[in-house]
Amino acid sequence: MNKAELVDRMASAADISKAAAEKSLTGMLEAITDTLSSGDKVTLVGFGTFSVSERKARQGRNPQTGETIQIAARTVARFKPGSKLANAVK
Numbered sequence: 001m002n003k004a005e006l007v008d009r010m011a012s013a014a015d016i017s018k019a020a021a022e023k024s025l026t027g028m029l030e031a032i033t034d035t036l037s038s039g040d041k042v043t044l045v046g047f048g049t050f051s052v053s054e055r056k057a058r059q060g061r062n063p064q065t066g067e068t069i070q071i072a073a074r075t076v077a078r079f080k081p082g083s084k085l086a087n088a089v090k
Contacts, residue, residue: 036077046084053078 001009003025011021032050035042041051057073081089 044082046082048079048081048085051078051080052076 007022011018032042036052043049055074058071060069060071
């Protein structure tokens with residue numbers, strides 16, 4: 001499912017226009033992005049939790065040459081599904 005298909009489903013489920021559904025989806029995604037950017041987490045009970053974690057620097061290997069390379073530390077977004085979502089996917 002892509003963003004356009006999600007907007008269509010949201011519009012029909014909430015009985016609103018596609019424009020309103022797209023504004024809602026865009027607003028939600030911006031809110032989640034802003035919250036994660038500030039280092040906080042977003043919890044949607046039953047759906048899951050979006051959070052930020054740090055990856056340590058580590059050594060890797062260039063698959064073409066076999067040469068050892070250094071992979072820098074970085075911050076990554078994580079998602080942990082909630083119980084309702086996890087059970088629905090089973």
